[in-house]
Amino acid sequence: MSSGEVVTKLTASLASLGYVVTLCLLLARHRIAGAVVIARICWTAGCVAMCLHVAAAFHFYHAWSHALAVEHTAAETAAVVGWNWGGGVWFNYLVLVLWLGDVCWWWTDPAGHQRRRNWITIALQSYLAFIFFNAIVVFESGYLRIAGLAATAVLLAIWWTCRTKPVG
Numbered sequence: 140m141s142s143g144e145v146v147t148k149l150t151a152s153l154a155s156l157g158y159v160v161t162l163c164l165l166l167a168r169h170r171i172a173g174a175v176v177i178a179r180i181c182w183t184a185g186c187v188a189m190c191l192h193v194a195a196a197f198h199f200y201h202a203w204s205h206a207l208a209v210e211h212t213a214a215e216t217a218a219v220v221g222w223n224w225g226g227g228v229w230f231n232y233l234v235l236v237l238w239l240g241d242v243c244w245w246w247t248d249p250a251g252h253q254r255r256r257n258w259i260t261i262a263l264q265s266y267l268a269f270i271f272f273n274a275i276v277v278f279e280s281g282y283l284r285i286a287g288l289a290a291t292a293v294l295l296a297i298w299w300t301c302r303t304k305p306v307g
Contacts, residue, residue, distance in 0.1 A: 143199030150192035152283065155275055157185015158267065159290045166297045175253075179245050186238045193235060219278055234270050237263060 164171065164178035201207040205228070213225030241263060245252045275287030 141199075143195065147192060147195040147199055148283070150188050150195050151274070152286075153188035154185050154192050155271060155287070155290070157181050157183075157188055158271055159294065161185060162264070162294055163297055166294070166301045169301070179249070182245065183242050186242045189235065189238060193231070215278060230270060234267065237266065 161182040164174040168174040209225035217223040
């Protein structure tokens with residue numbers, strides 16, 4: 140495994156870890172003292188890791204070319220699901236925009252972030268969950284896929300036991 144592949148996979152793993160830990164903390168926040176403060180730090184760290192992951196992918200795999208990123212995404216999509224389509228790269232860009240926006244909102248207006256309408260949280264987290272599940276479980280293999288399945292199971296178990304409390 141090349142150093143570029145290690146950096147790219149490590150930053151993706153750290154972004155995923157920040158995402159999962161944040162969700163665990165937010166789902167169980169009524170049972171864990173200081174969970175929201177820790178969650179905001181984990182959310183921010185995960186977002187930074189995601190930005191570094193995208194930078195690493197563009198540097199080591201795509202020569203800083205959007206066209207090459209689309210081509211690579213199309214090849215991976217074709218290999219996994221049989222559909223030669225590179226448009227998925229735009230969904231990844233949207234992850235960055237939404238996550239960065241949410242981090243900025245949480246740091247600049249924590250009270251407003253906490254009071255936001257539930258549908259915003261549900262829409263954001265549903266989209267991110269879909270993207271992360273596909274990135275780690277559908278498009279990965281080996282230990283990352285196993286970790287993604289385990290994280291999904293843990294999140295579902297926490298959600299199930301804490302589902303009477305609102306998310307966000």
